[in-house]
Amino acid sequence: MSEKIVLFDTTLRDGSQTGGVHFSVEDKIKLTRELDEMGFEYIEGGWPGSNPKDIRYFEEMKKVKLKNSKLSSFSSTCLKNARPEKDRILAELLHAETPVCTLFGKSWDLHVKESLETSLEENLRMIHSTVEFLKSRCDEIVYDAEHFFDGFKANPEYAIRTLEAAASAGADWIVLADTNGGTLPEEIRIASRAAFAAVDKPIGIHTHDDGDLSLANTLAAVELGAKMVQGTINGLGERCGNANLCSIIPTLSFKLGYETLAPEKIAELTRLSWLVSELSNKPHQENLPYVGDRAYTHKGGIHVSAVRKNPRLYEHLSPELIGNKRRVPVSDQAGKSNVLQKASDLGMKIEDVHAKSIVAKVKELESQGYHFEGADASFELLSDDLTGRRKEFFKVHGFRVHTWENDKGEIWSEATIKISVPEAIAGGHTSAFEHTVAEGSGPVEAMDRALHKALENFYPSIRDIRLTDFKVRILDEEAGTKAVTRVLINSTDGHLHWGTVGVSQNIIEASWRALIESIEFKLKKYEEKS
Amino acid sequence: MSEKIVLFDTTLRDGSQTGGVHFSVEDKIKLTRELDEMGFEYIEGGWPGSNPKDIRYFEEMKKVKLKNSKLSSFSSTCLKNARPEKDRILAELLHAETPVCTLFGKSWDLHVKESLETSLEENLRMIHSTVEFLKSRCDEIVYDAEHFFDGFKANPEYAIRTLEAAASAGADWIVLADTNGGTLPEEIRIASRAAFAAVDKPIGIHTHDDGDLSLANTLAAVELGAKMVQGTINGLGERCGNANLCSIIPTLSFKLGYETLAPEKIAELTRLSWLVSELSNKPHQENLPYVGDRAYTHKGGIHVSAVRKNPRLYEHLSPELIGNKRRVPVSDQAGKSNVLQKASDLGMKIEDVHAKSIVAKVKELESQGYHFEGADASFELLSDDLTGRRKEFFKVHGFRVHTWENDKGEIWSEATIKISVPEAIAGGHTSAFEHTVAEGSGPVEAMDRALHKALENFYPSIRDIRLTDFKVRILDEEAGTKAVTRVLINSTDGHLHWGTVGVSQNIIEASWRALIESIEFKLKKYEEKS
DSSP, rough: OBBEEEEEEETTTTGGTTTTTOOHHHHHHHHHHHHHHHHEEEEEETTTTHHHHHHHHHHHHHHHOSOOOEEEEEEEEOOOOGGGGHHHHHHHHHTTTOOEEEEEEEEHHHHHIIOOOOSHHHHHHHHHHHHHHHHSSEEEEEEEEEHHHHHHHHHHHHHHHHHHHHHHOSSSEEEEEEETOOOHHHHHHHHHHHHHHHOOOOOEEBBOOOOOOOHHHHHHHHHHTTEEEEGGGGGOSTTTTTOBHHHOOOOOOISSOOOOSSSHHHHHHHHHHHHHHTTTTTOOOTOOTTSSSTTOOOOOOHHHHHHHHGGGGGGGOGGGGGTTTOOOOSOOOOOOHHHHHHOOOOOOEEEEHHHHHHHHHHHHHTTOOOTTTTTTHHHHHHHHHHOOOOOOOOOEEEEEEEEOOOOOEEEEEEEEEEEEOHHHHHHHHOOOOOEEEEESSSSHHHHHHHHHHHHHHTTTGGOOEEEEEEEEEEEEEEEGGGGGEEEEEEEEEEOOOOEEEEEEESHHHHHHHHHHHHHHHHHHHHHHHH | OBBBOOOEETTTTHHHGGGTTTOOOHHHHHHHHHHHHHTSSSEEOTTTTTHHHHHHHHHHHTTOOOSSSEEEEEEEOOOOOOOOOOOOHHHHHHHHHSSEEEEEEEHHHHIIIIIIEEEEEEHHHHHHHHHHHHTTTEEEEEEEETTTTHHHHHHHHHHHHHHHHHTTTTTTTEEEEOOOSSOHHHHHHHHHHHHHHHSSOEEEEEEOOOSSSSHHHHHHHHHOOEEEEEEBBGGSEEEEEEEEOOHHHIIIIIIIBBBBBBBHHHHHHHHHHHHHHHEEEEEEEEOOOOTTTTTTBBSSHHHHHHHOOOOOOOSSSOOGGOOOOOOOOOOTTOOOOHHHHHHHHOOOOOOHHHHHHHHHHHHHHHTTTTOOOOOOOHHHHHHHHTTTOOOOEEEEEEEEEEEETTOOOEEEEEEEEEEEOOHHHHHHOOOSSEEEEEEESSHHHHHHHHHHHHHHOOGGGGGEEEHHHHHEEEESGGGGGEEEEEEEEEESSSSOEEEEEEEESHHHHHHHHHHHHHHHHHHHHHHHOO
């Protein structure tokens, strides 16, 4: 049997340090559930001592039962010249009531002197007493030796003593961190050998990409016997980011023969990578190894014709293994199997002949900026359309949205819409059109209210719809105010959850299209149930 | 004296294979001159046999005298069962009249059989006769052994024989290529050792990033004695890209003690990286090691206060060495030290007492959803406000934005605004208010145009403003259409670049606030200069 490498995901903690990334508590819980489903052994959820959002997250997580993962909170050692029992931040850590506590301490003498401004001996005392204190109150302690490799270069003896302090106090894991990300693989090997010789605990590795070597450095430690790998999805993280689990996992599993996630879960890595991009509101980096849109895109003519003969000729690994796909720009190559798969996931029956026209339409819409990853409902409506099954519940004859600021600086939005419903539904209703107006705190709320006002009389079931999520992504950002906008809306009726998408150069129109489809989807589902 | 590594730039050839990148002939000439100024030993300009643009480029380049670099054209070996003398593509190569010709041939038996569809012996004949033919007509031949590492894994003896065929025919350099980019460093070492043992020519290394290991693989070959490194600026290239010279150069020079470019030229690497992003019409990747905007951005409060004491604490290398700079965003994890650092970065003088009130205000605004990380200009205006230095260039008396869809499904946006300017500026202008209206493809464009219409008569300097980036982030997304929206706008006048932010429950208002501050900031800077 192949050797197991334990995966420790810190997307929600170290990854949230990425410039421009702000996960909401909802985002964090959603991602925790996803990581649990994937089978990551450890999920580092946050640093409760550093911000109130993470305190709320851990509070909420007490109600969530994870199937595969152990949740960890994170903190630093106690303050200098103080006891852990009195430490407010450590108290917050314990309040999180996670089965695992991750603790970081200083390994680099320069940091002890210039950042902590204390003595080398006092730092050892802080590490030892904090680990000891936590170990009696928490099942499992992961000790992160911050700056271990820089520390080892500066003062090898002292760096090793910091590990020994944590190990002797009862830490279950000793993790060697290249915090500044500038270490070379050969330096990783030298320092790791010394750590393995000194410490009789399982060892982990935590690297950063400042030197463009985060994966090589991770592999260097694993080859010497490190059993835990820390990283983030998409390599999120401070500065150039952490080691990217989307690169680490396929390399360890498919190239070096280790056991990491189950193969069928690795085949969801590309989907997970996209989800994290959406949650962090970052464009999905197209040149990411393994999971990027361009990772299997063949542009050169010679490459394209060779790949048609045998993909191995220009692909180092099958894209299917990580759930990615081959792309050949300006070509009508399949993707039919993806559509058939997706349709069957949604419980739809689509015939082969229709799948082809759906692929073509999806490709066309994607080139305009559509993206159906988070918009299953829009995909289903589109498929209905192309298979002649889409029903017209109502027809829109125009809308109008006004937003204005008056002299007092108050802002209002008002929407007017004009729709009609089919004869059979309208019944004895006197007017051919419903023409309604409503206000809102913003243009989208005003449109939503006007739509409900117009439709609820005919379709009472839409009263239950609540919009739970609203995301705006500007594509082609350099185009300034002329850029294309994609709006994703998530809705629920208390039972079902669904997502719809709208794309336009006009942000109002994009929102409007996603809103309309949200309501249409609910009507479709209600009718199917009745 | 330190050992010299020769740099071979292929941004204009392999880099131009990047999805979405289309260099014009003018772009190519401009970049060639820049690379020459920097001191790259070799510049691979293109593949004259593959497209007419590259033929034109080489024609133009005959008039350009390079100071430091040797220009190379690129081609494959002659066709099977044919003589190089009769080869049309090789004739184009020689037409380019470059001092160096780079030739690629097949090292992998699978490629010979399935892609070339010929015999292993015939492939050796093609390599040998083409190198021999070119060597008598061109000063220097660089032979690229395509798929050498995959070939060595499949059939080591044959892969080595292909190198010998090129070497014995007179190639000046033998370059080992990991064309599919999936090789591991240890595999690079094993195959490179065999190549060094077999071939008595200087050896080069050419890697790709499909396995996230392009730099590690390059280093593995250099450590064994490779004297030439091939790569591209920003890691442009097919699929996940080539090895990134912006990472290779500082690693070799500053971490491993080799000689590459002159240190004062390495200090221009960040500028060169930006130039290539601009020419390739790609956003500059912010997490790029060494040259990215985020490579030296410190977000966590602990990191920031430590870096103020000593940058080494959280930086693996000084940003100045590669012409990058330290950045400290003002974010939710910030304290007074971030504000003081930021102010000094912006060239503002802020006293300690004011810093405190600015921190308080920033935190208050951040709790409403503001975020100054990408909005230096808004931060500066806010600081001016709190220190009594903010000037009122104009006053807004209200705005109104309409967006509507007519019966034909056409969408329009129209904005009307009312502003006034101070007496001193208005001068003899008859009306107290400027009241203007404009259309746009979306509400923001319409507002922007109406503002310009109203203000340009009084402040002609704002004519130069161009919005370069527009980002929308929905905060508290669970709130659906009631969610708070943050809009970030980047602007430029061709010289300065600045960012502004607006936050509101109303997306139109948020955009409006960011727009207004963009214009105000330009007016402030213009006045300071005058």
